[in-house]
Amino acid sequence: MEILFFMIPLGVVLVAFAIWAFFWAVGNGQFDDLDTPAYQILLDDDQPQPQKKANEERKEEP
């Protein structure tokens, strides 16, 4: 059971680390907007942009 003398303080240190990480995240604005980022991943520009294509085609015409 002596292991507890090592494990419990280790747990405390880990909690301290978690709190530090959380404080950093709050300060970094990670919790300011909880709605938009969920959409950001759905809405990424993963499709070709027609506008650009149109421009390129126009360039080729003359």
Place this chain on the structure above:
Amino acid sequence: MSTCFHCGDPIPAGETRSVVIDGSPRPVCCAGCEAVASLIAGSGLENFYRYRTGPSARPQDPSDGPDEWDAFDRPRVQQSFVRELSGGQREAALLIENLSCAACAWLIDHCLRRLPGVAEVTVNPASGRALIRFDPAQVQVSTLMRNLARLGYRPHPVGAGQAESAAQRERHAALKRLVVAGFGMMQVMMFAVGLYFGAFTGIDEVYQELLRWVSWAMATPVLFYSAWPFYKGALRDLQARRVGMDVPVALGMTIAYLASCWQTLTRGHEVYFDSVTMFVFFLLVGRYVEMAARHKAAAATDVLTALIPPTARRVIDGAEERVAVEELEIGDVVAVRAGETVPADGRIVWGQSRFDESMLTGESLPQARGVGDTVVAGSLNVANPIQLRVEQTGQNTVLSTIGRLLDRAQAERPRLARVADWIAGRFVIGVLLIAAAVAAYWLPRSPEMALLTTVAVLVVSCPCALGLATPVALVAATSRLTREGLLTVRGDALENLAKVTHVVFDKTGTLTEGRIAVDEVRPLGALDADRCLRLAAALERHSEHPIAKAFTEIETDDRAEDVVVTAGAGLEGIIDGRRLRIGTAEFVAALSGAPLPAADQGGDSWIALGDERGVLALMRLADRVRPDTKAVLDELRGLGLHLEIASGDSHEAVSALAQRLGIRRFSARMTPADKLTRIRELQAAGAVVLMVGDGINDAPVLAGADVSAAMGSGTALAQTSAAMVLLGESLTPLVQGVRTARMTTRIIRENIGWALSYNATTIPLAAIGVLTPWMAAIGMSVSSLVVVINAMRLSRRRRTEVCPPAALPGAVSEVS
């Protein structure tokens, strides 16, 4: 009837515009929507349409002069909202209209980033604000704002986002405190389990020691960092010589903590770090939710300022010049064209026009104003260009006054909240007195027992069950009502809703749809009603007047030519070689010289249609009653409530509607102050008033009533000053709301009864030393659990009570 793909408005007959989106052509209603939709599609941003949560705002007409935003390039105007950053960059803080969902934020982000010189765009849909960092050498502020407006999101400068950052700091601090308390609580609980097991099965002194010291290490930051606001509040209360909730809370926490420290040092029997941390955590959760609601309300009050346009046309020596509204001074002459919003309160010095004041007064029809009449900031000029001399600006305008009225009404705490505070305060003081008496009794006999019993009294009476009784039931009821289409904004809304005796309704936009439509056609000449309607619709296609909206849904093949608008009277045009007029009876009759047709002024607006031979038809324009209004009113009456109408509209219009709906009490021509007075009158007579309204003019009234509900389709401000918001276009959830509220109070009463009787039996037991602190802790947890389970009955709903979900378009989808 098809609707516009972009803004969701009905498409006027004969409109053939469409935009190809996702491979198929989509109909749009106007040039503005067409421009935005093609811009979005052309930039590869179609995803916006896939993820938006509702129709978008109709954008500004792209042909509208580009000079509106130029005023924002002047340094004097910029100093209020543009900030100098290091590296030559600048940051503009803007409040954005119509920012309703995450997809809007995404769209703005992507469109602005494409502009050269834009470094970073941060859009927060929750607060409706955007921060744009840009390089002034490459892009101008006016360009940014113009681009936003073209997308249908009108920007307004906000004062450097100071209020926002203060709110943000507060939110950050609260979040940190909450999480520290949460982590601390979890850790201490874990160690407490070890200690409790140890108490049953035996534990080595060393390990008990270890667990206690570690618990102490975890509880200390919770008490001195997370619980700090309670100490600050308690200190403030003491300085003001009153006992609020914070004093007993702070005292209880400190005593339990110090007792535990003492026990740890002296290797005593019991530590209570677990109770302390849990107590702090739950209190902080409550505070955090309260703060979030407060911030949301504050952000929405800003929307009021958004009614005033950001720039105005100042007239100097006959020349117009664009200036920011902040630059306007009393005595300036300002030109307001048709379709523009009045920037400041003033008196008309030139021209005459009609003004849509529905946002301010609830009047559904625009008001005629001529030279010498006053117009108020925020009203919309719908007919002709005018010039006005500014009489009030900024903080002194009627609009700002309404805002202040609202702030004041919100600042008054509802009676019930004060009573709840008072009871909780007394309860804790009572417990502290009992604990002190117990300590005083035991101390001379056995110091050991004194500590044990005192702490047992404090723990067993830990007002958790009492404290949880109300909030848990409220949360359960609130989440259930939200699913059914009634959003609860204020915590005390349900408590008050259950006690409601009188319901006061606003008329326009609440009982009615708030849109003008042709209600009746009375043909007087050779042509039938249908034909007259089509002719009228053809003429009205040429008008921007709000009345013309009544005709957009009518299909017509006729084409009107040479249409001339006569302000305040009507339209004249030629259809198939026939000269026609539509408008006031006098104006129409003047064309033929025929006698005026007699129209019974039943509170509705009659307009006439006629040609050179005589008047063809009379048409009644009215605001249609919502389809479910009558059924809802009957059900509310069935629940024993007194119904009443208070409207800003004319006496005739209100009395006609009241008669139709069977409401005996009504008052018309009510200003916001009148309505507030009426509510105060009812309250003075002992009534508990539910106000159901819509529109900014109702905002102070909504805040002043015991409980209030706003239509979700109404203006954003009305929603937030109200205690509740109806999410759909329907009044039906109100009935369920009253029922659930009544059940909630019953459950709260049961819970409080249970908590009190639990305390009444356990405190004496603890005082005489029969209950040890660990038994007290278990008792406390069980009593809390009973309260929670009882409250959960509220979120269970019976099949028969389900209201038709069809009434909630796009609001809250049925999850359960």
